Amino acid sequence: MRLSWLVITIAAAATLVVAGCSGSRVAADAATQEVALTLQTGMAGGRMVYVGVGGDIDGQINPDLEVEAGSRVRITLINDDGMAHDFSVPAFGAKTPIISAHGSEAEVAFTIKRGQEGTYDYFCTLAGHRQAGMEGRLIVR
């Protein structure tokens, strides 16, 4: 009995913290467009890859991530193979934490300024993974 009340109390507190954070984030991003993209890790044709989840990139292998300059980009990485991975775009200093548990998620957000139009590489920084297939392009228009 006592334990379940404790759990409920912690859950309620966590909800308040999350609500508080997202509220301030919405305010901070009001001036820029926010783009949320989700990728999951997996295998395709014997190679390690990222697979797009949802939206225009759904099901695509190592999809081109197309965003507009002046956007705040938020990438969610889902681990779908139980191996250690991350997601990085070095040109923007963006890198998720490494996640290895099947079903775990990590996130990274970064801002692309106007004038930074171009094509940039994204890839997994774990040794050998980029060479094994975990790479793609971030295209800023």
Ligand SMILES: [Cu+2]
């Ligand atoms: Cu990897």
